[in-house]
Amino acid sequence: MTINRRRFIGTAVAGSAALSAPMVMADGHAKPRVVVVGGGAGGATAARYVAKDSEGAIDVTLIEPSRAYYTCFFSNLYIGGFQEMASLGHSYGTLASAYGINVVHDWATGVDRDAKTVALAGGGSVPYDRLILSPGIDFIDGSVEGWSQAAQTAMPHAYKGGTQAELLKAQVMAMPEGGTFAMVAPPNPYRCPPGPYERISMVAHLLKKTNPTAKILVADPKEKFSKMALFQEGWNDHYAGMIDWVGSDFGGADVSVRPDAMEVVIDGEVTKVDAANVIPAMKAGLIVERAGLTEGNWAPVVPATMQSRMDENIHILGDATSQGDMPKSGYSANSQAKVAAMAVRGALTGSRVFPAKFSNTCWSLIDANDGVKVGATYEATEEKIAKVDGFISETGESDDLRKATYEESLGWYAGITADMFG
Amino acid sequence: MRRFFPLSFVLAAGVAATAGWADQIGNADTGAVLFGDCSGCHEVGAGAQNGIGPHLNGLFGRPAGGLDGYFYSSGLARMGGEGLVWDLTTLNAYIENPRALVSGTRMSFGGWEDPQERADVLAYLRRYSDDPANIPEAAPTARVSEVDLAPDILAIQGDPAYGEYLASDCKTCHQQDGSDAGIPSITRWPVEDFVVAMHAYKQKLRPHPVMQMQAGRLSDEEIAALAAYFKDLE
Incomplete structure (x- = not known):
């Protein structure tokens, strides 16, 4: 990293501010310590921005069990054959070497909020002045009758990146000719609102090429879903007759599964299936619940800073939070991370704090070169x-625009992963 | 400073177009002479062929990057896909500062500062489009005529520290290292080009819903801050 003039001035300002600003720092420590739990779109971004912008003034530790992180976003494109799994994997090497972040590959098992320490599965604990939790989601066992995480090999959720997506794709590829793929879609709120429907599109794309008489059956506890008109238009155009979507008004919420027998029961009707994707109801990643920071299934946060409503020394990011209008997405987590990083630096080093601005865009691929998107900008109010x-995107858009939208999504992937991992 | 108030010229032309273009459209004969600056790359008129640049027959009403048989820059093709159509307003902005309207265009032309010269050249080109008499009236509602860009906007000195924070929102998509696959590079632009481009999105002169939305919530000072930050990004 080169230090240019602006950076140098930035350091000098931060340094002089540090002399006068009230320091929030544990006694006897030279530098304030920030610990980040979870190395995904929220956590990796937050760690990188705190380290990068504090220029060494803050000691940053990132706790993440995986050495190679596979993004959940774009895993549908892997299933559809548009991405290699290897291209979705990222290492933490640059965060460690170029940004000086202590990357600890371990599970964070608990938080002692009084002592301000994070316990590790491998033993020991890590002290913090500010803690950033970005643990993503966990599944609610029993939310789909007959399914628990013990059944995730027979009926994968494939809703965290990596091996689950590989398993699901292998099962789709192994379906007999004319076989049936079933999906149980999740109830709101859940990670990546268009995700299940992009997945249906990608499974349909794969089957259309390899197994064109196969059927797709979707049980959905919702009446409508994200980008519904766009997906339905695309399914009609590209995969006519292949997809049977059963919404809640036709019994889609009354669903159970029998993983041993590979059966799905919708509104009392039993269907034998050849591959099944069960995406259960979701809740915040376990650690925020263990830390006593949840209300219901999610962790409420202060919009302007992403601080927990229950502990001002802890910031929570991304899917695990309840914050208001933003969807649970990698883009949202990345956006929230930058606001949190600024707030953390402001609190610990007295650096300038600007008004919180958030944004999100979700791209989805329906078929080759048929991309659509939805997005919004957000601001922090007192309550949300x-x-x-x-x-x-609109229905009936030109092929050129849809292709440009898809290519833009590839550009976004390159951009956000560079923004996360350096 | 190369240009002073580029968008205000664009807007003035737009207003003039609706007010009474016949008096304002410029002199096509003068434009024919000025076109000498273009003719090294562009042909127009009977038998015109694509050369270094595409031929310009039937230009008005054509989507940007829309001529079969010419290999456009990805930047121009992208803008066409996003809905940029050549009309008096968009062409006027383009030949005033090509890069400020279309990121990554290969048209290596610095632009005409003088609105009269632009009007003259466009009057000349208009001869070679279908039904030229209708062109001044085409889609008048699409013209930006209500927006008001104060002349001192380009004089705002941006705060690069604020820009750095605001830029974190841009860098989810636009890469810090200037890569431009799928999404254009926004690093190391001249400040004026950056400010003009952002206001062009804000005023919906440039197409693209994400950028119109992002620019739409930025104040003049915030746009200046971003321009000041990205100018020096390495």
């Missing part, structure tokens, strides 16, 4: 992160 303005 509130939507300011938004847009969505």
Whole structure:
């Protein structure tokens, strides 16, 4: 990293401010310590921005069990054959070497909020002055009758990146000719609102090429879903007759599964299936619950800073939070991370704090070169992160525009992963 | 400073177009002479062929990057896909500062500062489009005529520290290292080009819903801050 003139001035300002600003620092420590739990779109971004912008003034530790992180976003494109799994994997090497972040590959098992320490599965604990939790989601066992995480090999959720997506794709590829793929879609709120429907599109794309008489059956506890008109238009155009979507008004919420027998029961009707994707109801990643920071299934936060409503020394990011209008997405987590990083630096080093601005865009691929998107900008109000303005792709758009939208999504992937991992 | 108030010229032309273009459209004969600056790359008129640049027959009403048989820059093709159509307003902005309207265009032309010269050249080109008499009236509602860009906007000195924070929102998509696959590079732009481009989104002169939305919530000072930050990004 080169230090240019602006950076140098920035350091000098931060340094002089540090002399006068009230320091929030544990006794006997030279530098304030920030610990980040979870190395995904929220955590990796937050760690990188705190380290990068504090220029060594803050000691940053990132706790993440995986050495190679596979993004959940774009895993549908892997299932559809548009991405290699290897291209979705990222290492923490640059965060450690170029940004000086202590990357600890271990599970964070608990938080002692009085002592301000994070316990590790491998033993020991890590002290913090500010803690940033970005643990993503966990599944609610029993939310789909007959399914628990013990059944995730027979009926994968494939809703965290990596091996689950590989397993699901292998099962789709192994379906007999004319076989049936079933999905149980999740109830609101859940990670990546268009995700299940992009997945249906990608499974349909794969089957259309390899197994064109196969069927797709979707049980959905909702009446409508994200980008519904766009997906339905695309399914009609590209995969006519292949997809049977059963919404809640036709019994889609009354669903159970029998993983041993590979059966799905919708509104009392039993269907034998050849591959099944069960995406259960979700809740905040376990650690925020263990730390006593949840209300219901999610962790409420202060919009302007992403601080927990229950502990001002802890910031929570991304899917695990309840914050208002933003969808649970990698883009949202990345956006929230930058606001949190600024707030953390402001509190610990007295650096300048600007008004919180958030944004999100979700791209989805329906078929080759048929991309759509939805997005919005947001601001912090007292009670929630509130939507300011938004847009969505329109039905009937030209092929050129859809292709440009898809290519833009590839550019976004390169951009956000560079923003996360350096 | 190369240009002073580029968008205000664009807007003035737009207003003039609706007010009474016949008096304002410029002199096509003068434009024919000025076109000598273009003719090294562009042909127009009977038998015109694509050369270094695409031929310009039937230009008005054509989507940007829309001529079969010419290999456009990805920047121009992208803008066409996003809905940029050549009309008096968009062409006027383009030949005033090509890069400020279309990121990544290969048209290596610095632009005409003088609104009269632009009007003259466009009057000349208009001869070679279908039904030229209708062109001044085409889609008048699409013209930006209500927005008011105060002349001192380009004089705002941006705060690069604020820009750095605001830029974190841009860098989810636009890469810090200037890569431009799928999404254009926004690093190391001249401040004026950056400010003009952002106001062009804000005023919906440039197409693209994400950028119109992002620019739409930025104040003049915030746009200046971003321009000041990205100018020096390495």
